[in-house]
Amino acid sequence: MSNNNQWTSICDASDLISNIGVCAQINGKQIAIFQLEANGTTSLYGIDNQDPFSGSNVLSRGLVGDLKGHDVVASPIYKQHFDLSTGKCLEDDSVTLKVYSVRSNEGKIEVAAQ
Amino acid sequence: MSKEKIIVVGNGMVGHKFLEFLSERDNRDQFEVITFCEESRLAYDRVQLSAYFSGKTAEDLSLVEDGFFENNGFKVYLEDKVVSIDRDNKTVTSANGEVVAYDKLILATGSFPFVPPIPGKDRDECLVYRTIEDLEAITHGAKTSKRGVVVGGGLLGLEAAKALHDLGLETHVVEFAPRLMAVQVDDGGGAMLRSKIEALGVTVHTEKNTKEIVNGDSSKMRMEFADGESLETDLILFSAGIRPRDELARDSGLEMGPRGGITVNNNCQTSDPDIYSIGECALWDGRIFGLVAPGYQMAKAAVDAIAGDKESEFAGADMSTKLKLMGVDVASIGDAHGNTPNSKSYSYNDEHNEVYKKIVVSEDGKKLLGSVLIGDAEAYGGLLQLMLNDMDLPEHPDSLILPQREGGAPAGLGVDALPDTATICSCNNVTKGDIIASIDGGITELGELKSCTKAGTSCGGCAALVGQVLNAELEKKGIEVNNDLCEHFAHSRQELFDIVRVEEIKTFEELLAKHGTGKGCDICKPTAGSILASCWNDHIMEPSLAGLQDTNDYYMANMQKDGTYSVVPRIPGGEITPEKLIAIGQIAQKYDLYTKITGGQRVDMFGAKVHELPLIWKELVDAGMESGHAYGKSLRTVKSCVGSTWCRYGVQDSVGMAIKLEERYRGVRSPHKIKLAVSGCTRECAEAQCKDVGVIATEHGWNMYVAGNGGMKPRHADLFASDLDDETLIKYIDRFMMFYVRTADRLQRTATWMNNMEGGLDYLKDVIINDSLNLGEELEKQMDHLVDTYQCEWKSTIESPEKVKRFNHFINSDETDSNVVFVKERAQIRPATTKEKSDLIETVAV
Numbered sequence: 001m002s003n004n005n006q007w008t009s010i011c012d013a014s015d016l017i018s019n020i021g022v023c024a025q026i027n028g029k030q031i032a033i034f035q036l037e038a039n040g041t042t043s044l045y046g047i048d049n050q051d052p053f054s055g056s057n058v059l060s061r062g063l064v065g066d067l068k069g070h071d072v073v074a075s076p077i078y079k080q081h082f083d084l085s086t087g088k089c090l091e092d093d094s095v096t097l098k099v100y101s102v103r104s105n106e107g108k109i110e111v112a113a114q
Numbered sequence: 115m116s117k118e119k120i121i122v123v124g125n126g127m128v129g130h131k132f133l134e135f136l137s138e139r140d141n142r143d144q145f146e147v148i149t150f151c152e153e154s155r156l157a158y159d160r161v162q163l164s165a166y167f168s169g170k171t172a173e174d175l176s177l178v179e180d181g182f183f184e185n186n187g188f189k190v191y192l193e194d195k196v197v198s199i200d201r202d203n204k205t206v207t208s209a210n211g212e213v214v215a216y217d218k219l220i221l222a223t224g225s226f227p228f229v230p231p232i233p234g235k236d237r238d239e240c241l242v243y244r245t246i247e248d249l250e251a252i253t254h255g256a257k258t259s260k261r262g263v264v265v266g267g268g269l270l271g272l273e274a275a276k277a278l279h280d281l282g283l284e285t286h287v288v289e290f291a292p293r294l295m296a297v298q299v300d301d302g303g304g305a306m307l308r309s310k311i312e313a314l315g316v317t318v319h320t321e322k323n324t325k326e327i328v329n330g331d332s333s334k335m336r337m338e339f340a341d342g343e344s345l346e347t348d349l350i351l352f353s354a355g356i357r358p359r360d361e362l363a364r365d366s367g368l369e370m371g372p373r374g375g376i377t378v379n380n381n382c383q384t385s386d387p388d389i390y391s392i393g394e395c396a397l398w399d400g401r402i403f404g405l406v407a408p409g410y411q412m413a414k415a416a417v418d419a420i421a422g423d424k425e426s427e428f429a430g431a432d433m434s435t436k437l438k439l440m441g442v443d444v445a446s447i448g449d450a451h452g453n454t455p456n457s458k459s460y461s462y463n464d465e466h467n468e469v470y471k472k473i474v475v476s477e478d479g480k481k482l483l484g485s486v487l488i489g490d491a492e493a494y495g496g497l498l499q500l501m502l503n504d505m506d507l508p509e510h511p512d513s514l515i516l517p518q519r520e521g522g523a524p525a526g527l528g529v530d531a532l533p534d535t536a537t538i539c540s541c542n543n544v545t546k547g548d549i550i551a552s553i554d555g556g557i558t559e560l561g562e563l564k565s566c567t568k569a570g571t572s573c574g575g576c577a578a579l580v581g582q583v584l585n586a587e588l589e590k591k592g593i594e595v596n597n598d599l600c601e602h603f604a605h606s607r608q609e610l611f612d613i614v615r616v617e618e619i620k621t622f623e624e625l626l627a628k629h630g631t632g633k634g635c636d637i638c639k640p641t642a643g644s645i646l647a648s649c650w651n652d653h654i655m656e657p658s659l660a661g662l663q664d665t666n667d668y669y670m671a672n673m674q675k676d677g678t679y680s681v682v683p684r685i686p687g688g689e690i691t692p693e694k695l696i697a698i699g700q701i702a703q704k705y706d707l708y709t710k711i712t713g714g715q716r717v718d719m720f721g722a723k724v725h726e727l728p729l730i731w732k733e734l735v736d737a738g739m740e741s742g743h744a745y746g747k748s749l750r751t752v753k754s755c756v757g758s759t760w761c762r763y764g765v766q767d768s769v770g771m772a773i774k775l776e777e778r779y780r781g782v783r784s785p786h787k788i789k790l791a792v793s794g795c796t797r798e799c800a801e802a803q804c805k806d807v808g809v810i811a812t813e814h815g816w817n818m819y820v821a822g823n824g825g826m827k828p829r830h831a832d833l834f835a836s837d838l839d840d841e842t843l844i845k846y847i848d849r850f851m852m853f854y855v856r857t858a859d860r861l862q863r864t865a866t867w868m869n870n871m872e873g874g875l876d877y878l879k880d881v882i883i884n885d886s887l888n889l890g891e892e893l894e895k896q897m898d899h900l901v902d903t904y905q906c907e908w909k910s911t912i913e914s915p916e917k918v919k920r921f922n923h924f925i926n927s928d929e930t931d932s933n934v935v936f937v938k939e940r941a942q943i944r945p946a947t948t949k950e951k952s953d954l955i956e957t958v959a960v
Contacts, residue, residue: 010926024925057933063640
């Protein structure tokens with residue numbers, strides 16, 4: 001717990017399939033990781049895996065895409081959308097999930113989490 | 115204040131309509147209402163009577179909504195009829211001896227079939243065609259008959275001929291006049307109609323006057339004609355017109371017409387101001403109206419006169435008709451014969467396609483007076499409006515009936531030209547103004563519009579016109595009918611389907627790059643996934659396709675509220691061996707799954723964690739089972755009853771057919787889930803009439819029903835075709851399903867798809883049975899491709915280590931989700947509630 005931005009390696013970059021999420025467990029915390037790829041650009045995102053509406057740990061299994069220019073994931077349970085950059089729920093302003101930095105570093109996918 | 119007592123004599127279509135109109139009145143509580151129904155059944159749809167022979171039951175034909183009499187507090191005397199009226203004391207006496215007082219009396223006694231006074235007409239084998247009892251007698255008589263004759267080649271006579279034809283009799287029609295439907299159509303139309311009907315295997319004899327019916331040689335009877343010829347037959351159906359049932363009125367001294375009928379004024383009042391008469395027994399302006407729409411208008415006029423604050427008057431009725439006789443479109447409008455002095459006519463006669471069209475126009479060529487359409491009656495709605503609203507004809511009136519060629523301007527006048535007062539649906543008396551009011555009220559869909567205004571819901575003749583009014587109004591209001599799938603595609607699902615098929619697009623990326631924008635979303639991705647599967651049928655877990663699948667399709671299991679999944683192996687037709695049942699039980703026991711029997715006759719196993727899915731499926735596949743696709747927008751199950759193999763009543767092997775269908779259509783991806791069922795007899799234990807496709811065994815084969823639905827908005831399936839053999843049944847289902855897959859919207863079940871289809875059931879029959887779009891073979895080929903490329907998604911998944919690898923909750927750990935917690939209830943697991951979870955975790959922590 002010495003560094004707030006401690007990078008944790010979770011898998012090889014080649015383990016990720018674009019536009020399909022995975023879930024990483026870091027210090028007992030579940031984080032949904034997504035690699036969005038479209039029109040030649042790639043972005044990596046990390047967001048809480050727990051869907052706040054159902055309480056279930058399922059967001060890594062949601063469909064990703066974009067709505068009005070924002071990259072989002074849709075909950076597979078009740079279909080709310082969460083902005084992958086900010087964690088904001090598009091259908092309910094009072095709900096914001098925690099987001100995490102994710103990077104690809106020397107062939108590894110790394111997440112910055114406490 | 116004591117209530118005003120209304121007695122309605124007769125619970126036929128018109129008598130019942132009177133009750134319905136009255137029940138819709140705000141002041142209905144001011145009336146005590148009593149009705150006498152002589153038949154053993156309450157009002158039913160006599161117009162659709164012939165449907166009884168193609169599988170509809172008496173219940174299907176009923177016009178009485180459940181609880182109608184109870185909810186409205188109306189009293190009904192069933193199987194009892196009024197035999198006399200005491201006008202001085204204002205009471206009626208019934209056959210059972212009831213004496214009931216009235217303030218207002220409504221005579222809706224209808225008509226009876228006219229049987230010409232031919233010697234021999236009272237033989238047991240001579241029948242009429244009006245009530246369900248008559249139909250039962252016909253069915254019974256047909257069992258010992260080879261040949262049947264209908265006397266009368268009018269509208270009802272041809273309906274009756276269809277019934278005999280459907281019952282498998284060699285059918286003849288004997289008509290006194292020189293042509294069929296002499297009242298409604300002219301010589302040219304009659305000739306075309308005759309050739310079309312004869313092509314269907316019915317023999318037509320015109321200008322035949324039956325003198326006597328005597329014992330036959332080769333058949334039970336022989337009809338001797340005035341011209342010396344004769345015709346042998348086993349059964350005779352008289353359908354030579356109707357006569358008003360007016361004896362009650364006559365005996366009470368009411369004013370009658372010289373040739374019968376109870377004389378009424380514009381309020382449908384008889385010569386006794388407290389007695390009204392409506393329907394086929396009433397004579398208005400010297401005329402009897404033998405159609406249901408004028409009868410309904412009379413019912414309205416009478417209710418308005420008795421209970422209304424404002425009076426509507428009956429002002430005669432247009433007798434134009436459009437119907438399908440033995441599959442042949444026939445329509446007649448206004449002065450079909452050109453009887454108006456100096457009228458002129460245009461006609462178009464296409465012997466190749468067997469289409470005949472004629473219009474009769476006024477001397478100056480400006481107004482439409484009448485029309486006859488045989489073989490193609492699409493122009494009916496537009497022409498009828500031109501006449502009824504006295505609108506000016508286009509410069510070249512013949513353009514109204516000439517076929518449209520490529521590049522030609524559409525004939526006729528747009529619906530915009532119609533005044534708001536134009537009646538669009540005459541069965542339910544809905545004007546263009548009524549429809550606009552509903553659209554102003556926010557309705558934008560044809561299905562909704564029909565259920566809200568009732569327009570197009572009776573005979574269906576105006577359905578296309580209703581659709582046109584809707585589209586024109588929406589366009590005028592600037593409401594763009596936006597069929598765009600989502601922000602990424604400015605196309606409807608149907609358009610995307612065509613694009614994928616024609617351009618042979620195999621991936622979402624390609625589709626998005628060529629026809630969309632952005633990155634896609636949870637609407638367009640699964641839709642594209644489904645379309646790609648319907649077209650090319652590649653494995654849904656292929657890397658290029660996997661990202662398009664909802665979690666259910668991705669993990670090939672149904673996600674439940676706690677993030678675990680349920681597993682359903684396929685049990686075709688609900689038939690399963692004890693060995694497989696035991697295997698399911700053992701697997702459920704081993705993985706501690708909650709088990710429940712589904713509505714689709716199979717077993718659902720709940721509580722599987724992601725990593726367990728391939729393990730469970732390995733064991734299921736080893737036990738000989740395959741994916742049940744309970745997770746997909748695809749064929750779910752084909753439910754069946756046990757059928758003729760075991761059941762005393764079964765007439766066909768329903769289980770065998772259900773298995774055949776389920777194994778044919780398993781895995782086919784579609785806009786929404788599809789459910790089928792097969793019943794082995796008319797008792798319908800498989801509940802096929804609430805399925806997307808329902809199949810019910812008959813003694814001659816299978817009846818096919820389509821577009822039924824249970825669920826939130828139940829819809830009774832429509833009878834689509836009767837007495838099909840196995841091969842034709844499968845051909846029609848292939849075409850039906852593929853046409854649905856190609857044209858429906860995303861997540862649109864067949865019931866809604868059907869409700870919104872312009873042209874409705876008739877159109878669908880045309881496409882599938884008559885192959886009007888020339889698509890049949892293509893649809894079958896496409897289905898064959900899907901059947902040939904079927905693979906059990908689970909079997910191929912567990913055989914691929916690459917795919918199995920994805921079934922893990924964490925990418926960086928083999929642990930499982932600690933948030934999934936079960937407790938026991940009734941000896942099985944269930945998800946723990948939040949409170950139970952915290953209690954359990956505390957317990958562990960301590």
